[in-house]
Amino acid sequence: MTEATTAAPPASAVPFDRWLAARGERAEQALERMLPPAGAHPARLHEAMRYAVLGGGKRVRPLLVYAAGEAGAAPAAALDCAACAVELVHAYSLVHDDLPCMDDDVLRRGRPTVHVQYGEALAMLVGDALQALAFEALAATAAHGAGASATAAMVAELARAAGSQGMAGGQAIDLASVGATLGREAIEDMHRRKTGALLRASVRLGGLCAADAGAAAADSHARRMQALDRYADAIGLAFQVVDDILDVEGDAATLGKTAGKDAKQSKPTYVTAVGLDAARRLAGQLREQAREAIAPLGEAGRRLAGLADLIVLRKS
Amino acid sequence: MTEATTAAPPASAVPFDRWLAARGERAEQALERMLPPAGAHPARLHEAMRYAVLGGGKRVRPLLVYAAGEAGAAPAAALDCAACAVELVHAYSLVHDDLPCMDDDVLRRGRPTVHVQYGEALAMLVGDALQALAFEALAATAAHGAGASATAAMVAELARAAGSQGMAGGQAIDLASVGATLGREAIEDMHRRKTGALLRASVRLGGLCAADAGAAAADSHARRMQALDRYADAIGLAFQVVDDILDVEGDAATLGKTAGKDAKQSKPTYVTAVGLDAARRLAGQLREQAREAIAPLGEAGRRLAGLADLIVLRKS
Numbered sequence: 360m361t362e363a364t365t366a367a368p369p370a371s372a373v374p375f376d377r378w379l380a381a382r383g384e385r386a387e388q389a390l391e392r393m394l395p396p397a398g399a400h401p402a403r404l405h406e407a408m409r410y411a412v413l414g415g416g417k418r419v420r421p422l423l424v425y426a427a428g429e430a431g432a433a434p435a436a437a438l439d440c441a442a443c444a445v446e447l448v449h450a451y452s453l454v455h456d457d458l459p460c461m462d463d464d465v466l467r468r469g470r471p472t473v474h475v476q477y478g479e480a481l482a483m484l485v486g487d488a489l490q491a492l493a494f495e496a497l498a499a500t501a502a503h504g505a506g507a508s509a510t511a512a513m514v515a516e517l518a519r520a521a522g523s524q525g526m527a528g529g530q531a532i533d534l535a536s537v538g539a540t541l542g543r544e545a546i547e548d549m550h551r552r553k554t555g556a557l558l559r560a561s562v563r564l565g566g567l568c569a570a571d572a573g574a575a576a577a578d579s580h581a582r583r584m585q586a587l588d589r590y591a592d593a594i595g596l597a598f599q600v601v602d603d604i605l606d607v608e609g610d611a612a613t614l615g616k617t618a619g620k621d622a623k624q625s626k627p628t629y630v631t632a633v634g635l636d637a638a639r640r641l642a643g644q645l646r647e648q649a650r651e652a653i654a655p656l657g658e659a660g661r662r663l664a665g666l667a668d669l670i671v672l673r674k675s
Numbered sequence: 676m677t678e679a680t681t682a683a684p685p686a687s688a689v690p691f692d693r694w695l696a697a698r699g700e701r702a703e704q705a706l707e708r709m710l711p712p713a714g715a716h717p718a719r720l721h722e723a724m725r726y727a728v729l730g731g732g733k734r735v736r737p738l739l740v741y742a743a744g745e746a747g748a749a750p751a752a753a754l755d756c757a758a759c760a761v762e763l764v765h766a767y768s769l770v771h772d773d774l775p776c777m778d779d780d781v782l783r784r785g786r787p788t789v790h791v792q793y794g795e796a797l798a799m800l801v802g803d804a805l806q807a808l809a810f811e812a813l814a815a816t817a818a819h820g821a822g823a824s825a826t827a828a829m830v831a832e833l834a835r836a837a838g839s840q841g842m843a844g845g846q847a848i849d850l851a852s853v854g855a856t857l858g859r860e861a862i863e864d865m866h867r868r869k870t871g872a873l874l875r876a877s878v879r880l881g882g883l884c885a886a887d888a889g890a891a892a893a894d895s896h897a898r899r900m901q902a903l904d905r906y907a908d909a910i911g912l913a914f915q916v917v918d919d920i921l922d923v924e925g926d927a928a929t930l931g932k933t934a935g936k937d938a939k940q941s942k943p944t945y946v947t948a949v950g951l952d953a954a955r956r957l958a959g960q961l962r963e964q965a966r967e968a969i970a971p972l973g974e975a976g977r978r979l980a981g982l983a984d985l986i987v988l989r990k991s
Contacts, residue, residue, distance in 0.1 A: 404844060405839060479776035490806050495835060495838060510830075515815065525807075528804070530800055
């Protein structure tokens with residue numbers, strides 16, 4: 360799906376901010392190429408798909424793919440495919456989540472949500488088509504240096520992360536929990552599915568792209584995947600804890616979406632379960648756990664450490 | 676995903692009706708195993724997914740997978756995975772299609788539709804999770820004898836068939852065409868995407884499961900795929916033409932869904948475009964084309980010929 364196969368420069372050579380901007384831009388371009396042109400038949404669907412995906416979003420999941428993949432010298436073109444895949448799943452989930460039968464949200468990234476702009480029926484099809492496109496993007500890793508076995512493993516991984524025991528399952532629990540009081544463990548379980556599973560998959564997909572790369576491959580790959588797993592567990596939960604904190608603290612201007620929404624909808628959150636202070640402490644602990652998990656990767660894990668900071672310290 | 680790896684008996688040994696019943700049952704069991712148990716957390720989502728998939732449906736797409744795969748001696752366990760994948764995509768599309776924002780249907784296979792039974796929000800998640808499960812099932816072909824390269828090719832194939840240039844795209848065109856007058860070519864284009872793409876993918880996935888099988892593999896596989904492609908084109912269109920005919924002719928009792936629905940919703944169909952007689956003639960011609968396409972496969976194509984008859988001559 361992409362022409363660019365230049366290997367990434369060594370992690371140490373580029374300051375984190377510049378790496379972040381470069382990979383963010385790279386993800387943007389990969390998504391731009393992966394999405395059908397707005398004029399392709401059926402044009403309105405394709406226009407709406409592009410509206411849903413392009414020109415917004417922090418691209419946290421693609422950045423995790425790149426950081427994890429580059430820690431293992433994965434082929435850059437395969438990482439582009441996997442980065443697209445996780446972001447397309449994320450984008451589809453937002454479109455469906457915003458629908459009237461779900462959260463009924465009219466504002467996303469400071470713009471009208473897809474169903475407000477294009478109608479409910481088309482918004483549903485946009486989400487459906489984006490999920491399919493995610494797997495098409497991931498399948499393309501096989502032709503871009505990842506190796507077909509790694510591709511098959513990645514498809515299984517992303518499917519589980521997106522499915523009924525992952526993201527979609529977390530949303531079902533979220534639905535059922537409106538007005539309920541959940542304890543800390545139940546909230547954690549919901550978060551790990553709803554948001555954590557896809558973040559975790561992003562890290563693992565990056566790692567899996569590197570399965571065939573390098574010399575003393577099998578052994579060092581297994582150890583790298585272990586470190587990535589622990590890191591992914593920590594940041595997966597941290598992300599949603601911080602989201603819950605921001606939902607209480609933030610305002611609509613910074614978030615680009617309606618603040619205090621969860622409270623208004625009587626949804627249990629980490630903050631309602633343990634309080635704001637405990638939630639903040641947990642976020643800090645998870646950031647430490649994430650940094651410790653990737654310590655064995657040395658310099659190669661530096662980008663991942665930076666992303667853990669970004670996730671926990673973000674203001675929106 | 677399955678324990679059963681017994682090779683299929685030679686096509687000539689078993690009468691078509693018995694083959695049909697056996698493969699239908701096999702698909703049912705594979706789906707039963709592939710779907711998470713109803714008690715698995717989140718239980719209501721899993722219960723609804725099983726409600727949407729099990730205990731109904733003609734399993735035309737799985738049967739096409741088996742027939743095409745057995746024509747090339749594909750591993751039976753890989754065919755089970757691919758058969759699940761196409762049926763799960765079909766099932767998800769029905770759940771979303773029935774939603775109030777789409778066709779707003781309350782009856783499917785003689786039972787309340789998923790959103791009537793479980794609510795709109797959960798029905799949307801059921802569809803989303805079933806699509807993810809389809810790709811999980813397909814990824815499992817790699818571990819069941821299909822070969823990882825074939826698996827990667829199959830994922831790309833199914834994703835395209837389900838996505839914005841396939842099924843979801845066809846539904847977007849369908850949405851936009853309400854109240855419009857479409858010519859024969861535009862109707863064909865819509866049908867080829869909306870229904871044809873997934874039927875075509877079913878045939879091709881069966882064929883691709885056999886990519887690694889047999890002796891003089893590469894050459895005979897390429898010729899078999901050519902024959903399957905032509906067959907798939909014909910039956911893909913035939914299926915929807917017959918659907919359009921049955922929508923006019925049928926009654927709710929036979930169809931298990933509301934008859935005359937398309938006409939009531941002012942949707943253009945093959946019958947409105949060319950008339951009932953011409954639609955019937957076309958169905959007959961497509962059946963002939965399908966049979967001719969697989970003539971080069973000889974005895975190995977006998978099941979596919981039987982399925983072409985089934986698709987064109989069905990009464991519901």
